[in-house]
Amino acid sequence: MPKDLRTWLRDLEDRIPGEPLRVSKAVKPASFEVSSILHQLEERGNLSAVFFDKPTSVKAEPSDYRLLCHAFTTREKLAVSLDLQDSNRVSLFEKYLESSRQRKKTEIVAPSEAPVKEVIIREKSLDIGDLPIMRHNSMDGGPYLTPVVVAREPNGERYNTSWNRMMYIDSHHLAIYMSPRHLWTYFQEVEARQESMPIGVVLGHHMAFMLSASALVPPDEDEYEVAGGLLGEPLRVVPSEAYGERLLVPADAEIVIEGEILPQRRTLEGPFGEFTKLIGPQRLSWLFRARAITHRHRPIMHSVFGAHLDHLYAHFPIEASIFQRVKQVITGVKDICWLHSGGSFHLVISMKKRTEGEPMRAAMAALSASNFIKHVFVVDDDLDPENAKDVMWAVSNCCQADSDITVLHNIQGQLLDPSLRQETKGSGLIIDATRPLDRPYSPRAALPPEALEKIRLEDYISS
Amino acid sequence: MKIHYVNCPQCNKSFHCDANLLGLDIPLHCPYCDLYFEPEERKGEQLPKGTAFMGLSRIDRKILYLPVQEKKRPTKV
Numbered sequence: 353m354p355k356d357l358r359t360w361l362r363d364l365e366d367r368i369p370g371e372p373l374r375v376s377k378a379v380k381p382a383s384f385e386v387s388s389i390l391h392q393l394e395e396r397g398n399l400s401a402v403f404f405d406k407p408t409s410v411k412a413e414p415s416d417y418r419l420l421c422h423a424f425t426t427r428e429k430l431a432v433s434l435d436l437q438d439s440n441r442v443s444l445f446e447k448y449l450e451s452s453r454q455r456k457k458t459e460i461v462a463p464s465e466a467p468v469k470e471v472i473i474r475e476k477s478l479d480i481g482d483l484p485i486m487r488h489n490s491m492d493g494g495p496y497l498t499p500v501v502v503a504r505e506p507n508g509e510r511y512n513t514s515w516n517r518m519m520y521i522d523s524h525h526l527a528i529y530m531s532p533r534h535l536w537t538y539f540q541e542v543e544a545r546q547e548s549m550p551i552g553v554v555l556g557h558h559m560a561f562m563l564s565a566s567a568l569v570p571p572d573e574d575e576y577e578v579a580g581g582l583l584g585e586p587l588r589v590v591p592s593e594a595y596g597e598r599l600l601v602p603a604d605a606e607i608v609i610e611g612e613i614l615p616q617r618r619t620l621e622g623p624f625g626e627f628t629k630l631i632g633p634q635r636l637s638w639l640f641r642a643r644a645i646t647h648r649h650r651p652i653m654h655s656v657f658g659a660h661l662d663h664l665y666a667h668f669p670i671e672a673s674i675f676q677r678v679k680q681v682i683t684g685v686k687d688i689c690w691l692h693s694g695g696s697f698h699l700v701i702s703m704k705k706r707t708e709g710e711p712m713r714a715a716m717a718a719l720s721a722s723n724f725i726k727h728v729f730v731v732d733d734d735l736d737p738e739n740a741k742d743v744m745w746a747v748s749n750c751c752q753a754d755s756d757i758t759v760l761h762n763i764q765g766q767l768l769d770p771s772l773r774q775e776t777k778g779s780g781l782i783i784d785a786t787r788p789l790d791r792p793y794s795p796r797a798a799l800p801p802e803a804l805e806k807i808r809l810e811d812y813i814s815s
Numbered sequence: 816m817k818i819h820y821v822n823c824p825q826c827n828k829s830f831h832c833d834a835n836l837l838g839l840d841i842p843l844h845c846p847y848c849d850l851y852f853e854p855e856e857r858k859g860e861q862l863p864k865g866t867a868f869m870g871l872s873r874i875d876r877k878i879l880y881l882p883v884q885e886k887k888r889p890t891k892v
Contacts (some may be wrong), residue, residue: 491830491846491847492846493846494846521880522882525880539870540870614880616871616878617878617879618871618874618879618880619879619881620844622832622846623830623831623846631831631872632834633816633818633831633832633833633834634830634831634844634846635816635832635836636841636874768817770816773817775816
């Protein structure tokens with residue numbers, strides 16, 4: 353049986369007792385009811401996946417759709433997605449990197465073999481507002497989808513997968529925000545010819561497929577093949593209803609909205625709560641028009657909870673790819689931490705320094721790997737990069753501002769970084785908080801281990 | 816990105832937008848009451864050549880898509 357969202361849910365139930373939580377009462381996602389439930393669970397430290405049996409449509413009408421949220425909130429769920437028993441961060445990095453290297457050619461199947469074709473709604477009768485689309489945070493410009501968008505390279509065979517926030521506008525239109533990466537590059541090329549670009553809006557599949565959308569791979573690589581590597585089997589694809597073989601869409605997806613990004617058209621989009629946990633402003637974004645919706649019977653729509661932990665963890669492949677890039681440059685790198693560094697654009701590198709200058713080179717590799725990284729802290733390998741107290745201890749005790757801090761100017765920033773003063777350009781910071789090798793350095797204060805072993809606290813202090 | 820806070824003339828609630836939008840001949844959309852309105856202040860920097868990121872040589876009302884129902888009612892308030 354091919355892997356899909358339903359097999360992922362079964363694996364989740366088998367591996368993590370009590371997950372997913374099930375909500376059988378009707379909820380109105382477009383009226384903040386789903387986000388209120390998710391937020392309160394997160395506040396209480398309950399990061400379970402949540403399955404909503406009866407979410408209503410945007411128009412608050414009963415719908416046939418179901419809704420899955422919080423699919424990325426813990427490493428344990430990432431481990432389920434990647435079929436890994438261990439959920440240690442470095443183990444997850446290594447498993448992700450190994451799987452993503454195992455590129456697998458896609459398998460084209462007939463529509464009759466594609467579950468996503470069980471129900472086909474054509475342009476005249478479709479209404480995107482029938483879907484259970486969430487409003488995530490106050491001030492959101494409208495209900496927002498958080499899909500994986502699939503697109504075929506213009507004049508090529510390669511497919512790109514990417515996360516793109518999409519705001520509901522009306523029955524046939526969504527606003528789509530594109531960062532200046534591969535999908536944006538595709539559209540630049542197509543729009544220059546005054547043409548529209550067909551895309552598939554995938555709203556649910558096995559989480560290994562969904563994670564392929566965050567993969568940092570060169571533009572000449574096929575991300576459908578990367579998805580196959582992560583799934584551990586070829587991604588099954590099927591010709592789309594609206595575009596035939598011009599656009600192949602995942603056959604085992606729960607829901608696909610087929611349509612196109614229109615040339616020479618823009619629309620108002622936002623505000624929207626981003627992974628920075630800040631509300632990004634209303635802006636101009638691109639316009640998508642739907643041509644068909646296909647889905648399975650009783651489809652399960654997946655939504656990432658914007659500006660919350662779920663949103664952050666969906667970026668895990670980026671963190672893994674940065675780890676790979678940094679380790680390729682400096683083999684002494686032991687671990688990195690971005691998602692739990694405490695800052696949306698902070699990265700901490702923990703490494704065994706062999707020569708002076710290595711921390712700087714490792715940091716530059718991280719900065720060049722992704723524009724999500726703005727500030728890099730490098731610490732010695734005896735410190736946990738996820739422990740912010742450890743990191744600040746190193747900055748405080750191993751760092752001199754005039755020689756160990758470097759500011760880089762005029763580098764491409766992350767467009768969602770509200771501190772950028774120019775549209776796309778900003779600065780970077782590297783703090784080398786490793787101990788120097790060129791002079792003796794004080795050791796960390798510690799007790800003799802044999803003394804600690806000899807003393808049992810209970811023998812001296814009664815509780 | 817420079818942002819600018821605006822108040823909706825209908826519900827009087829505040830939200831923020833890309834400051835460049837104020838320099839363009841386009842309405843804003845209130846996320847609270849769904850009104851499309853012309854901002855009172857057009858303080859933003861005019862971008863006559865559009866922006867490289869948006870990929871357009873010119874940005875004006877003609878390229879802007881508004882929801883179907885909005886086309887039927889005036890955007891001025």
